[in-house]
Each structure stands twice: as structure tokens, then as C-alpha cells.
Amino acid sequence: MTQSVKVFAPATVANLGPGFDIIGMAVSEPGDIVIANHCSQPGIFIRQIIGDNGQLTMDATQNTAGIAAEFVRQQIAPHAGVELRIEKGLPLASGLGSSAASAVAAAVAVNALFGNPLTKYQLLPALLAAEASVSGQHLDNAAPSLFGGIVLANGTAMEDIHLLPVGPHLGNETSFVLVSPEMKLPTSEARRVLPTQILFSDMVAQTKGIATLIHAIHLDDVRLFAKALMMDRIIYNARKCLIPHSEAIIDLAMSEGALAGIISGGGPTLMMMTPDNTIAEKVQHTIREFYRQHSLNVTTRIVKIAVQGAKII
Numbered sequence: 001m002t003q004s005v006k007v008f009a010p011a012t013v014a015n016l017g018p019g020f021d022i023i024g025m026a027v028s029e030p031g032d033i034v035i036a037n038h039c040s041q042p043g044i045f046i047r048q049i050i051g052d053n054g055q056l057t058m059d060a061t062q063n064t065a066g067i068a069a070e071f072v073r074q075q076i077a078p079h080a081g082v083e084l085r086i087e088k089g090l091p092l093a094s095g096l097g098s099s100a101a102s103a104v105a106a107a108v109a110v111n112a113l114f115g116n117p118l119t120k121y122q123l124l125p126a127l128l129a130a131e132a133s134v135s136g137q138h139l140d141n142a143a144p145s146l147f148g149g150i151v152l153a154n155g156t157a158m159e160d161i162h163l164l165p166v167g168p169h170l171g172n173e174t175s176f177v178l179v180s181p182e183m184k185l186p187t188s189e190a191r192r193v194l195p196t197q198i199l200f201s202d203m204v205a206q207t208k209g210i211a212t213l214i215h216a217i218h219l220d221d222v223r224l225f226a227k228a229l230m231m232d233r234i235i236y237n238a239r240k241c242l243i244p245h246s247e248a249i250i251d252l253a254m255s256e257g258a259l260a261g262i263i264s265g266g267g268p269t270l271m272m273m274t275p276d277n278t279i280a281e282k283v284q285h286t287i288r289e290f291y292r293q294h295s296l297n298v299t300t301r302i303v304k305i306a307v308q309g310a311k312i313i
């Protein structure tokens with residue numbers, strides 16, 4: 001029997017523009033790591049969490065990694081004991097799917113520890129249970145972190161999860177700049193500002209955006225993809241006030257050659273889409289300079305789409 005498994009699960013940008021709550025994309029970094037080992041006492045035990053500055057609970061019934069791990073354990077080895085060590089590479093409450101990545105890494109690790117009796121699709125209920133405990137019943141972060149690439153998560157059942165094709169233009173050439181200001185914005189807070197009703201004309205515009213986005217993905221059309229990202233104005237308009245200087249930063253990035261700028265998940269991370277690495281570096285430099293001039297701390301990363309999702313390392 002495998003004694004120890006170490007799994008990496010990538011960060012995700014959910015809400016790809018108009019794809020609110022239904023489309024997410026895995027990115028090459030950052031990610032969370034979970035190490036799972038057998039132990040003699042039945043149950044799931046979180047032994048260590050590093051990288052969270054002591055902010056996450058070690059109580060496995062409250063932590064998303066613990067919840068997902070326990071769900072999987074109950075299904076495949078209810079009499080076994082597993083201890084987890086979690087290395088948080090993702091900043092908390094940053095809009096990059098932190099809770100989902102930990103849950104994905106834990107579910108994959110526990111499954112692998114017992115010889116992978118479940119398929120990735122069969123891990124989805126465990127991820128849903130974990131996500132429901134923190135941000136509601138949606139898999140737009142967890143599914144892309146698990147499978148990689150760009151995922152349409154139309155609901156919570158296996159058949160609702162559709163892996164979209166990532167062609168060479170979007171997958172290899174396009175670079176994304178993730179801009180994470182040093183602040184926490186819990187998803188619950190970012191959801192509180194959303195409108196409960198929208199104009200009919202906004203519904204039509206949003207529908208146009210999501211249709212364009214899906215079409216662009218299937219065509220592997222970088223410019224159309226960028227255009228579609230910018231077609232959401234319902235969610236972006238409601239949330240932009242929660243992230244200081246968000247509009248100015250997106251405008252700045254566009255003036256340096258970025259093709260699009262959106263809020264990642266519930267924020268505060270912003271994601272700039274650029275056509276290549278050279279422009280990504282230019283955009284990154286200018287944005288860092290902006291934050292420096294405003295005496296604000298920020299972490300920036302240049303990333304690609306992570307075509308592979310959670311993996312054993």
C-alpha cells in the first residue's frame with residue numbers, strides 16, 4: 001500500500017469575465033500542496049498547515065481540505081486513518097480559489113493513498129461538500145483545479161462539468177498577469193454587493209458575452225477571448241469598488257498592451273490577459289510601479305493556463 005502521497009492543485013480564475021459562477025480556468029501558479037499519510041487512528045487529522053500565517057483551522061471538520069478528505073475516506077476506506085499536511089501556496093481570500101485548491105489536493109491525495117478507486121469525476125461530490133462550507137454550491141474553482149484547463153461547470157452533477165478545449169494560442173502563447181493586492185476579500189463579502197435584479201438589456205449583454213467566450217475558446221481565438229472577457233459589466237461593476245484602484249490598474253495594463261483585465265473570482269486579485277510574455281512583463285512592471293507609487297503592497301505573477309490540473313508530485 002502507498003505510504004505517502006503529495007499532491008499539487010493549481011489556483012483558478014473563476015468567473016472568466018461574463019462566466020459568473022460557471023466558468024473557471026486553472027493557472028500554472030500558485031497552488032496548494034497536500035501530503036497525505038496513513039495513521040492508525042481512524043479519521044482525518046490535519047497535523048500541520050504552513051503558509052497561512054496561522055489563519056486556517058486545523059479542525060478537519062471545518063477546513064475545506066479536511067472536509068473533502070473525510071468525504072473521500074468515508075467512501076473508500078471508512079475504517080482507515082489519514083493525516084494531512086497542507087502547504088498553502090495560495091493567498092487566502094484572494095479570488096484565486098484558495099479553499100478549492102486545498103480541497104482538491106486533499107481529495108486527490110486521499111484517493112491516491114488507497115490506489116485511486118475513484119475517478120476524478122467521482123471526487124466532485126467531496127469538493128462540492130468542501131466548497132459549500134465556505135462559498136456556496138458552485139464548482140467553478142474546484143473543477144478546473146481538479147481537471148486543469150478551462151471548465152464549464154453548469155451545475156453540481158458530474159454531467160454538468162464540461163472540459164473545454166484549450167488550443168495552442170490560448171494555451172501556449174497567451175500570458176496572464178495576476179495582480180494580488182495585499183488585502184483579504186472574503187467571497188461572502190464580494191457576493192453581498194451583487195445585484196439581486198438586473199436589467200433585461202444587461203441580461204442580453206451578458207448572454208452575448210458568455211456565448212462569445214465559449215465560441216472563442218473553441219476557435220482558440222485569443223482576441224475574441226479577450227473581447228469576451230471584457231463583456232461582463234454586471235459583476236465587474238458591482239465589485240470594482242471593493243478593490244482599490246481596480247479601474248485605473250486595468251486601464252494602465254490595457255495602455256501597455258494587455259488585451260483584457262478582469263477581477264479574478266470574488267477579488268481582490270485582478271487578472272490581465274496579454275498576448276505574450278514580453279507584454280506580460282511590461283504590464284507587470286508598470287503595475288508594480290503603480291502600487292509602489294501608492295505605497296501599497298502587491299504580489300504579481302505571470303502565469304499560463306495550467307492544462308493539467310491536480311497532480312501527484
Ligand code: HSE
Nearest residue numbers: 014015021135265266
Ligand atoms: N464564482 C465565485 C464568485 C468565485 O465570483 O463569487 C468565488 O468562489
